Amino acid sequence: MSTFEDMGFCKLDTDREQRTGNPEVIFGQGKTVEQALAIFGRLAQVHGRALLTRASAEMAERICAVFPEASHVEEARLVRLGAPPAVFSGTVLVLCGGTGDIPVAEEAACTAEWMGCAVQRIYDVGVAGIDRLLSYRQQIQEANVIIVVAGMEGALASVVGGMVRRPVIAVPTSVGYGAHLHGVTPMLAMMTSCAAGVSVVNIDNGFGAGYNAAAIQRLLFEKTSLP
Structure with a gap:
């Protein structure tokens, strides 16, 4: 049984959270705004949370417009959505x-x-x-x-x-x-x-x-x- 989802321009690893405890993380550099938005949206739908690193300002603006609950940390160049399933001690x-x-x-x-x-x-x-x-x-x-x-x-x-x-x-x-x-x-x-x-x-x-x-x-x- 396939554990990934073919989105045409990428093969999204939808089984990664089950294997590793965290969903696939999007590396924004080199992707178009449309690609980053599509992957982010699908991860949000499947897992309820998503993380985009090396996000351009345009990527962040578009994603936050579609997902108002997402946060753009400009200095870190990332966009994150959702809370972790557990908070670790220490x-x-x-x-x-x-x-x-x-x-x-x-x-x-x-x-x-x-x-x-x-x-x-x-x-x-x-x-x-x-x-x-x-x-x-x-x-x-x-x-x-x-x-x-x-x-x-x-x-x-x-x-x-x-x-x-x-x-x-x-x-x-x-x-x-x-x-x-x-x-x-x-x-x-x-x-x-x-x-x-x-x-x-x-x-x-x-x-x-x-x-x-x-x-x-x-x-x-x-x-x-x-x-």
């Missing part, structure tokens, strides 16, 4: 190095929220002014999962990784000067971190970090919910 903490990293950090935070996570945000705490980061030591150590978003040399992930006993998900950003290589330098720095327990997603991939954090939270929720 928090996902999203840190970012500088103000320029906030769009990627917001993509991570909003994705995790859509998937059922309680999210805290602490922004502009890069290592160039490390006292800012250390003033939040308690909140950092109390979080279940920590997402660290940073450009430049990406050192923030290593510093945070050395402070906690929880999973740290590092997100390199394309914010930085020439030898930063559009995010390659912080990505390699994060991948070669000497702090144990730091995992790394792709450059500017806030969505992937938020999704991964929510998967960890879901596992904890399911384990603690067993009779």
Whole structure:
């Protein structure tokens, strides 16, 4: 039996929520407004919720006109609809190095929220002014999962990784000067971190970090919910 729906321009994975706990998420970049709207509408019909990432302003405007209950988070470039089936205990903490990293950090935070996570945000705490980061030591150590978003040399992930006993998900950003290589330098720095327990997603991939954090939270929720 087919587990996808052929819409002509795409094959929609309508069985994904049953397999993974979340519906298929729409990657808006490269799609037309009409395609994004059609997929969003079908996901909303089947699952009662939908998430569009890398949404253009035109996509967001059209979708929100058809679905007034949908919300457009402009800074994160995403449109989300519907509440998660469960809200997990504990928090996902999203840190970012500088103000320029906030769009990627917001993509991570909003994705995790859509998937059922309680999210805290602490922004502009890069290592160039490390006292800012250390003033939040308690909140950092109390979080279940920590997402660290940073450009430049990406050192923030290593510093945070050395402070906690929880999973740290590092997100390199394309914010930085020439030898930063559009995010390659912080990505390699994060991948070669000497702090144990730091995992790394792709450059500017806030969505992937938020999704991964929510998967960890879901596992904890399911384990603690067993009779």
